[in-house]
Amino acid sequence: MVLLRRPARIAHLTLALWLGLSSVPGFASSGPSAEPTSPPISAQAYEWRNVAIGGGGFVTGVLFHPTEAGLAYARTDVGGAYRREGTDAAWVPLQDSLSRPDWNLLGVDGIAVDPNDASRVYLAAGTYVSPEVGNGALLASDDRGRTWTRIPLPFPLGGNEPGRNSGERLAVDPHDGRLLYLGTRTNGLWRSKDHGATWSKVASFPGLSDDSVQQRTESDRFNPLSRPVGIPVVVFDPRGKAGEPTPRIYAAISRADRGIVASRDAGQTWSQLAGQPVGLRPTDMIVLPDGTLVATYADLPGPNRMSAGTVWKYAPETESWTEIAPEKGSFGYACATFDPSSPATLLVSTWNRLGGEEIFRSLDAGKTWHPMLSKSRWDHSAAPYTAGMHIHWISSVAVDPRDRDRVLFTTGYGVWQSLNATASDRNEPVQWQLAVRGIEETVPLTLVSPLQGPHLISGLGDIDGFLHHDLDATPAQGAFQGPRFKNTESIDFAGPVPTFFVRSGTTYKMDVVHGAWSDDGGEHWTRFVGEPPLPAAGLTFPGFPGGRFPGNAPAHRTGPITVSADGKIIVWTLMGQSPCFSTDRGATWAPSQGAPANLAVAADRVVSSHFYGVDLFGGALYVSTDGAQSFKKVREDLGGQRARFARPNLRPVPGRTGEVWLTLNNRLHHFTELGKNEINVAGVDSAASVGFGLAPGGKDYPAVFLAGQIGGVHGLYRSDDAGRTWIRISDPSHQFGGAGLVTGDPRVFGRVYFATGGRGIFYGDPKP
Numbered sequence: 001m002v003l004l005r006r007p008a009r010i011a012h013l014t015l016a017l018w019l020g021l022s023s024v025p026g027f028a029s030s031g032p033s034a035e036p037t038s039p040p041i042s043a044q045a046y047e048w049r050n051v052a053i054g055g056g057g058f059v060t061g062v063l064f065h066p067t068e069a070g071l072a073y074a075r076t077d078v079g080g081a082y083r084r085e086g087t088d089a090a091w092v093p094l095q096d097s098l099s100r101p102d103w104n105l106l107g108v109d110g111i112a113v114d115p116n117d118a119s120r121v122y123l124a125a126g127t128y129v130s131p132e133v134g135n136g137a138l139l140a141s142d143d144r145g146r147t148w149t150r151i152p153l154p155f156p157l158g159g160n161e162p163g164r165n166s167g168e169r170l171a172v173d174p175h176d177g178r179l180l181y182l183g184t185r186t187n188g189l190w191r192s193k194d195h196g197a198t199w200s201k202v203a204s205f206p207g208l209s210d211d212s213v214q215q216r217t218e219s220d221r222f223n224p225l226s227r228p229v230g231i232p233v234v235v236f237d238p239r240g241k242a243g244e245p246t247p248r249i250y251a252a253i254s255r256a257d258r259g260i261v262a263s264r265d266a267g268q269t270w271s272q273l274a275g276q277p278v279g280l281r282p283t284d285m286i287v288l289p290d291g292t293l294v295a296t297y298a299d300l301p302g303p304n305r306m307s308a309g310t311v312w313k314y315a316p317e318t319e320s321w322t323e324i325a326p327e328k329g330s331f332g333y334a335c336a337t338f339d340p341s342s343p344a345t346l347l348v349s350t351w352n353r354l355g356g357e358e359i360f361r362s363l364d365a366g367k368t369w370h371p372m373l374s375k376s377r378w379d380h381s382a383a384p385y386t387a388g389m390h391i392h393w394i395s396s397v398a399v400d401p402r403d404r405d406r407v408l409f410t411t412g413y414g415v416w417q418s419l420n421a422t423a424s425d426r427n428e429p430v431q432w433q434l435a436v437r438g439i440e441e442t443v444p445l446t447l448v449s450p451l452q453g454p455h456l457i458s459g460l461g462d463i464d465g466f467l468h469h470d471l472d473a474t475p476a477q478g479a480f481q482g483p484r485f486k487n488t489e490s491i492d493f494a495g496p497v498p499t500f501f502v503r504s505g506t507t508y509k510m511d512v513v514h515g516a517w518s519d520d521g522g523e524h525w526t527r528f529v530g531e532p533p534l535p536a537a538g539l540t541f542p543g544f545p546g547g548r549f550p551g552n553a554p555a556h557r558t559g560p561i562t563v564s565a566d567g568k569i570i571v572w573t574l575m576g577q578s579p580c581f582s583t584d585r586g587a588t589w590a591p592s593q594g595a596p597a598n599l600a601v602a603a604d605r606v607v608s609s610h611f612y613g614v615d616l617f618g619g620a621l622y623v624s625t626d627g628a629q630s631f632k633k634v635r636e637d638l639g640g641q642r643a644r645f646a647r648p649n650l651r652p653v654p655g656r657t658g659e660v661w662l663t664l665n666n667r668l669h670h671f672t673e674l675g676k677n678e679i680n681v682a683g684v685d686s687a688a689s690v691g692f693g694l695a696p697g698g699k700d701y702p703a704v705f706l707a708g709q710i711g712g713v714h715g716l717y718r719s720d721d722a723g724r725t726w727i728r729i730s731d732p733s734h735q736f737g738g739a740g741l742v743t744g745d746p747r748v749f750g751r752v753y754f755a756t757g758g759r760g761i762f763y764g765d766p767k768p
Contacts, residue, residue: 040725041683041711044718044766048734050440051456051753051761054383054474055414056463057441058303060164061111061396062408062415066340068118069402071144074415075108077160078758079441080737081123083145087406087417091438093759094145095125100688100714100738104133105150106758107159109185110170114177121145122180122196124170126157129185129227138182140196151196155187163212163229163254163301165334165351165395166283171234175246181267183231183251191267205251205270206261212254212281212301229254229301233285235293237316248316250293252282254301260285260293260314275321277312283351284335289343291316294324294366296348298332303393303412306332306351313366324366330354334394340401347372349394349409357391359409361424372407372424378416379433385463385478386413386434413463414439440760445489447753447761449693449745450498453521456745456753458761459488459503467522471763482525483516490560493522494567495605495654502570502586504561514558515572517585528586531557532574560600564627566608571601571628579613581628593630595622602650606657610674614638614650614662623674634675639665649689654702654746661704663687668708670723681723685709693744693751696720705752707739714738716754716764729764736762 058077065071070086080095098105107127114120119142126136136157139148158164163185173179180192182199189205192198212229230253237248245266250273253259258272259282280297287293293314298306309332310325325333331353339345346362360369373391380387393412399421400406407421417435424430443461450457459465464479465488480488485505494500501518503525516525534557559573570586573579579601580589592599596615599622604610613622613631621635653659658674668687670679687708695702704719706726715730716739729752730739736759745751750766 041717041728042725043728045731046729046734046752046764047767048762048764049472050759051458051468051471051763052474053385053440053442053460053463053466053760055386055434055436055439055441056383056460056760057414057443057758058164058393058412059396059410059415059439059441060108060159061167062398062410063111063113063168063396064398064400064408065113065118066115066401071118072398072408073111073113073121073145074410074439075111075123075159076439076441076758077164078107078127078443079439079756080106080759081108081111081145082439083121084438085144087400087403091415091436092145093438093440094141095123095139095148096736096759097148097733098737099732099735100709103737103757104128105137105139106737107157109136109157109159109161109164110168110182112168112170112172112180114172115174116177117142119144120172120177120195122170122172123148124157124182125159126153127160129156129158129161131156138192138196138199149197151199153182153190153199155184155190158185158227161185161227161229162303163227163232165303165393166229166232166252166254166301167396169230169232169234171236173246174236174238175240175242175244179245181234181249181251183234185228185230187230189231189234189251189270202267202270204268206272208253208255208259208261208272210254211256232301233282235285235287237287237291238289239291248291250285250287252285252295254281256281256299260295273314274319276314277310277321277323280308280310283309283333286336286338288338288365292365294336294338294346296333296336298334298351300332302332302334302351303395306334309333309351311336311348311366322366324362326360326362326369335396337397337399339399339404341399341404345399345404347397347399347407349397351394357394359394359397359407361421363425370424370427372418372421372430375424375428376430376432379431382434382436383414383474384476385466385474387478389413391416408435414441441758442760443758444741444755444761445487446491446503447741447743447755448491448493448501449743449747449753450493450501450521451746452498453523455747456761456763457491457493457501457522458755459491459505461487464488464505465491465503480525481523482518483512483527485514489558490562492562492603494563495565495603495652497565497567500563500567502561502563502572504558504572506558510557513586515561515570515586517570519567526585528582530582530587530589532572532577532580532589532591534574534577562601562603562611564603564608564611565606568608569603569627571603571611573599573601579628579631583627590629592624592628594633595631596620599631600650601628602652602660604657605652605654610657612650612652612660612675614664621671621675625674639667649741651690651692654692655700661690663690663708666708668706679723683710683726685712688738689740689742689754691741691743691752692746693718694746694749696749702746703744703749705742705744705754707742707754716742716752718750718752729766 082091105125110124123139138151169183233252240246298309332351334351414436446459454467488505599613611624619638622631666686692702739754741755
């Protein structure tokens with residue numbers, strides 16, 4: 001089982017999360033009327049499945065077990081680790097039992113297997129190194145990841161930090177499986193002598209500085225360029241005696257001045273390798289069966305930037321270095337591997353290469369090379385949306401020890417698998433298929449389930465958004481048709497007119513209007529002709545370092561969006577600006593009077609002239625009864641949001657005017673009469689999100705779904721009586737690092753959808 005310890009909570013960084021406005025937003029309140037203080041709680045078994053998209057996030061590492069046929073593992077930056085048993089099998093997620101307080105452990109900074117025991121696998125778990133999230137942990141399994149033992153570590157790890165593309169920083173001694181080494185980001189090299197149960201720092205390891213930090217900013221500890229990489233790679237020389245510690249070990253420090261350190265006496269003493277190249281930092285290392293070390297280099301740790309690189313090999317007997325780069329230019333090299341059935345066959349991957357990334361292959365230990373990808377054929381059928389994406393971030397390449405034609409490599413959106421890798425040796429095309437079945441690593445930012453058409457419409461980070469008519473199949477049409485966004489951060493539909501939708505988001509350059517509408521249920525989208533006025537310079541944002549929002553001015557060209565019940569009034573709040581409304585589908589915009597900046601607005605589901613808004617930082621509730629032309633404050637002192645990463649949501653109740661539920665600062669509230677009255681929802685310890693689904697049979701009030709904590713237990717809950725009693729619908733084996741956004745299905749009773757921080761979208765139905 002996984003032994004869990006609660007760290008501080010922080011959300012995945014997107015523009016939406018900086019202001020907590022990634023979906024139909026919400027807030028908290030004060031002064032509730034009296035209700036029962038301890039609601040009854042029951043439980044109901046649910047069946048949980050991912051909403052199929054396929055991949056969607058950065059798979060940072062992949063490896064085959066060296067002796068067990070077909071056994072492979074993959075790690076991701078925010079979505080946990082996976083196992084695959086069989087070349088055509090689906091990937092199986094390994095960390096879905098992690099609860100909300102331990103979401104940070106879903107980022108995997110290193111993975112290692114025991115070469116002599118196929119049942120043992122280890123994860124260096126931890127997403128961020130910031131002190132707000134606490135330290136990392138080693139997860140150890142002796143049953144291939146079916147169950148885990150958690151060993152707390154006295155330092156943080158960074159599965160979603162710079163340099164996560166390097167590695168592995170965690171390694172098992174191939175001759176003595178009790179010994180593990182872990183290169184940390186902030187605290188040197190550590191060693192375990194008992195299968196990871198206990199750890200101690202290697203005191204003899206040199207205290208060489210890590211020069212991977214590109215910026216040092218005291219005001220913002222979440223600046224990714226201010227993150228240390230530390231020791232991203234540890235490898236063993238395969239030569240040695242069974243049952244004895246391996247004599248020769250190498251560790252790479254992310255530094256441009258002689259970053260490779262070696263031990264020749266089983267880790268007792270360490271020193272920098274003589275004669276090694278300078279000016280670039282090591283990004284990966286492998287050791288061939290004859291003891292030759294091969295290392296890839298780049299000027300920066302990645303993953304976002306690399307502009308120079310090379311490949312070297314080192315002969316330990318002669319202490320000589322030979323440069324073997326296939327080609328050099330304004331790009332880096334990310335990883336190296338070899339074919340276990342033919343060790344002279346080397347493969348190295350490029351990073352930021354102009355004209356397209358490449359995997360170069362050598363049949364003579366690096367003397368000559370040829371490309372594998374330039375003449376390849378690609379099968380995107382496992383995730384059709386990827387057909388419009390380019391190959392990037394090839395951080396890991398692995399050759400199947402039992403089948404040299406089968407090669408895996410990772411990208412920023414999944415894993416590719418070859419069917420005939422040796423074809424490149426004959427100058428013939430290599431056939432690649434997207435091998436992401438079972439991998440769901442998207443970061444959902446907004447979810448809606450309309451009354452007709454697709455059951456789910458989602459907005460996601462990095463890959464825009466999707467319509468799902470069939471929840472178990474990745475959409476054949478790919479992502480949204482029409483203007484494409486990088487992130488779709490807010491979606492809404494007109495309550496009684498569920499074919500009319502609006503959405504807003506971001507693009508990489510932020511150089512276009514970032515809003516769109518659809519009048520055919522989201523099947524096709526049209527970009528707004530205009531947008532609200534951009535906010536003035538010098539904006540301040542309470543709760544942020546120096547009162548400043550991180551990023552440049554163009555980043556403010558997005559924010560939460562909503563549409564009136566009749567589909568005729570669109571209200572959009574750009575970050576740092578007061579809301580504006582449009583009555584001509586986004587051609588022109590007018591400011592709402594009386595509304596503060598950053599007011600997150602949601603439309604009443606029945607009356608077209610009614611809107612609700614929450615002042616995120618001021619802690620006040622506003623209401624408009626004139627079609628968003630003006631807003632009036634109806635409540636204040638609600639506890640303005642000061643936490644930098646909270647995600648409030650405001651949910652008007654379907655079919656009932658004047659009534660909204662909302663969460664803010666982990667508190668759940670229920671307002672009626674346009675905010676004049678508050679009904680206390682007793683017994684809820686904390687609330688992350690609330691949503692609605694089809695009403696139970698014989699009732700007219702929708703089912704209420706809650707992601708939160710009741711009775712000290714984090715999980716998902718459903719109420720069939722407007723919050724008087726609650727049914728726990730999640731279980732200890734299915735927690736997925738906690739649920740974020742949650743919504744029900746208005747057509748299927750009991751069905752719930754929820755967003756995770758890196759394991760994609762899940763839906764659940766009551767078990768028969």
